[in-house]
Amino acid sequence: MRELHGAFTIFTLSLALVACNPPTTPTENVAPTTAVTLRVSFPGETGIRPLGTPTTAQTASVKVYDGNRLETTLRFESYSPTRTVNLKAGITYRFETSVMDMTGQEIAWGTRDHNVNGYAETVDLKFKSILGDAKLTSTPLVNGTVDVSLDVLGLPYNMPGSSGQPTAPMVPLGDFEATYTVVGGTVESSSNLGLRLRPAGIGNVTVTVQVSGLNKDHTSTILERTLTFAVTQPDPSTITGQVQNWMADKNLIASVQGNSNSNVTAVGVVGATGALDISLPDGSLATAADFNSLFTGVTWEVAPAAAQAITMFGFGLRADNKYIGDLELATRATGGQYVPGDMNAAAMVYVDRDVVGKGQSRSTTSYPTPVEQVFNFDFSLKKGWNLFMMDVKAVQQMPAFPGGPYPGQNYTLITQGNIHAVPYVPGSALPQGMNWYAKFENITDLAVEQVVDNTTPIEGNTVVHTVKVSNNGPSELSTYGMGTSVVLDLPKGLNWSYDGNCSFTSDYSGVTNGTLRCSVPTPMKGQSSTMSFRTTAEGLYSAPGNPITLTAKLDTQSYYDLEKANDLGNVIITRQKSSGSGTPTVDLRAPQVSFQMVGQLQAGLPVTLSGNVTDDGKVAKVEVYEGVHLLGTAVVNGTSWSYTWTPTTTGSFKLQAVAYDGAGNTGTTTTTAIVK
Known part of the structure; x- marks a missing residue:
């Protein structure tokens, strides 16, 4: 019996030892996880918004994939746009986002791949609106152009319990691309908001847009819409014409500025050939003024109303932001001075109501003899734009003031002038054979x-x-x-x-x-x-x-x-070094340099300019100029030189090669290059 008890004690001790030292087995290598915050940009949510969101967005479902394996599905609400999930570091996950409206209809979808870096971070989820419809609308012709607006709509929906027509939200601008085609006009600017075009003239204009974006099945789709509208009359605010005395050979382009009651505003342009394009303002520059401030010294028989919203328009010219003169409306060029005989001149006047006036002004000159000048006013202005016409009868001359700025020329005294008004619709033909002329000042070639x-x-x-x-x-x-x-x-x-x-x-x-x-x-x-x-x-x-x-x-x-x-x-x-006595020997012979013939060149392509150069000594260098601009120093090899030039613009260019010898003597040659 004592032996059995000893054996049982040994067996119990053995079990205790086994329990304290269990056998070892291999363990798995588990990757660490990190907290990643996912965010859906609902309407009204602040913070980063990689893309816009339909205004009807209420909920979103985000599926998180590791490769093709779905890890989890998360739900987001508009009032709770973020969720945090633990993901393994070093793994690239795919986040598939589906955005729904309050009816549960999917209205946006998208995916984003993102590698989890092991640090706490926030990931903004990417998606785009699903396209539903697109609409084009146009504005009336203003200043020669028409604005065509593009509205791209998402999927329509009905509020639960509503019996009205379905409504659709606007698709954010970044969720689609618009491509336009115009027949009957030219596009001046375009974007996903629409386009601005200039009709070719009276007739139909057709605008076609192709809107590319996301379809319901998550593939790309194209919506094509067409709008046709008619241009029935010229733009009432646009004046086109030709400046008769324009310096077309000088390639001069000038902006036109309207001057009204001390207000200056850009209203048009004169092109290099003298083509004039002016857009008159709508009268917003008109201010309350007294006609007596426009025409001093008039005795009125029928006085115009004391205060009217009026503006008298003159046209100034500027080039390179410098004043170069004025535009005149007359039957002939006068340079701003009256000439003997009959002539007509005009000024443009805008009034906000009908105005009549009748009167006369008189003045007297004192040099060299008293001469009376009479102007008769009799006008009836209509609401809108009018032409103030001045018919002048000039019959007498007087010599220029001694020492004046124009020796040998004569000033003309006006003995009688009649001033009346002609209602004018901008864009219509000028009356009485009038034309546009430039009165040039401060413009010349010095x-x-x-x-x-x-x-x-x-x-x-x-x-x-x-x-x-x-x-x-x-x-x-x-x-x-x-x-x-x-x-x-x-x-x-x-x-x-x-x-x-x-x-x-x-x-x-x-x-x-x-x-x-x-x-x-x-x-x-x-x-x-x-x-x-x-x-x-x-x-x-x-x-x-x-x-x-x-x-x-x-x-x-x-x-x-x-x-x-x-x-x-x-x-x-x-400079020559003085020898102290006698006359030093000086090299006075200039090097001889020439251009090889330069043909027509193409802008943007390099061309090698070359020629010959000789001197009785050593040629120091050859410089190449375009006009007065130094292009660079040529490579001289024996009696020839070369320089590589890349013209950037088209036109006619004066090229010049200047050769120097060791004594500083220079030789010059020029040629003309035509760049197409």
Whole structure:
């Protein structure tokens, strides 16, 4: 019995040892998980919204896939747009989102792949609205254009318990793409909101749109819609025509600005050929005004109402944001001055009601003898736009004031003028054979040249510089009798002296000696004026034989320059070392340089310009210019040179090659390139 008890004790102890030390088995490698917050952008929810959401969105169902295996399905509400789920780090999940309205109808759908990085993060779910319908609507013709609006709608729905017509939400702009085709007009701008087009004329215009987006079966679909509307009359606010005396050969383009009661607004453009396109305002610029402020000194027999909403419109011209004159409406070009004989002129006037007036003004000139001028007013203005017509009988001239701005010309005295009004519908034909003319001011071609009496002075010698400014026309400048500024950058290597017509500004950077601004008398059209200053060659900054370039540049800020290529006048001075006795030997022979023939070129494609260059010494370099702009330095190989140029725009270009020898002598050749 004692033996059995000992055996039982040993057996019990063995079981206890086994329980404390169970046998070991392999364990699985479980990837860590991280909390990922998913967000659906319901209407009104703040924060990041990658895409818009239909306004009828109420709930969403999101399925989370690991590959093809569905991990979980989450439900979202408009009042609770986020859910947090634990996902494995390092796995790329696919989130499939289905958005429903309050009836449970699916109205948007989309998928997004996202790799979980192991950190807590927020993922915005992507989806697009399902297309239901598209509609096109057009506005009336305004300022020559028609706006066509595009409305893209989602799936319609009925409120539960409602017996009315189904309604459909607007599809967010980022959920579709619109492509337009127009027959009978040209598109000026377009977007997913619609387009603005300019009808070709009276007749039908057809607009077709193809809207691509998401279908009910989650595939892509295209909705095609067409709108046809009729243009039955010209745009009542648009005036087109031709400016008779436009400088079509100068490729001049100008904006037209309307001037009304001190208000200035852009109203149109004059194209390079003189084609005029003006859109008159609707009268919103009209202000309460007294007719007596427009016509002073009138004795009224029938006085117009003291306060009317009126505006008298004049048209100014600007190019490169510079005033270049006015547009005149007349039977012939007058340049703003009356001429002997009969003439008609007109101004545009807008009134917000019918206005009548009758009266007379008288004035008397005192030079050289008293001459009475009489203007008779008899007008009946209709609500809207009118033409104030002035019929002038000019029968007497007087000579120009002595020393005046236009020697040899005559001023004309007006002895009688009749002013009446003609109702005018913008866009209709001008009355009495009138045309548009430009009264140009502050627009011409000024050219500058610079010559020196010695291009190779010995150190310490004085050089006389003469700057010549020529007015090549076609008009005078308002600065006539005053001056035109010429700016000279004074390089190192020259000392200078100047008279009272110049002012000097130091260059504290030390790159140049400074800037000299000189006033040259502004010449009349077809004439020139000059000024001179002196420099002295010095040896501090320039070694003998090194060329020094002095540039004279026109300051064109106060006028519009028709030809900018001749606004620079360069001279090159090469200082010679004095030998102390006798006359030094100086190389005065310029290198010979030529262009090989340049044919028609194509914009955007590189072309190799080349030619020959020779000198009795060594050619130092060849520079290539387009107009006055330095393109670069050519490669010189023996007696030939070459340079690769890529023209970026079309047109006619003046190309120039300038060759330098070791003594600073220069040779120049030019050619013309036509770029298509």
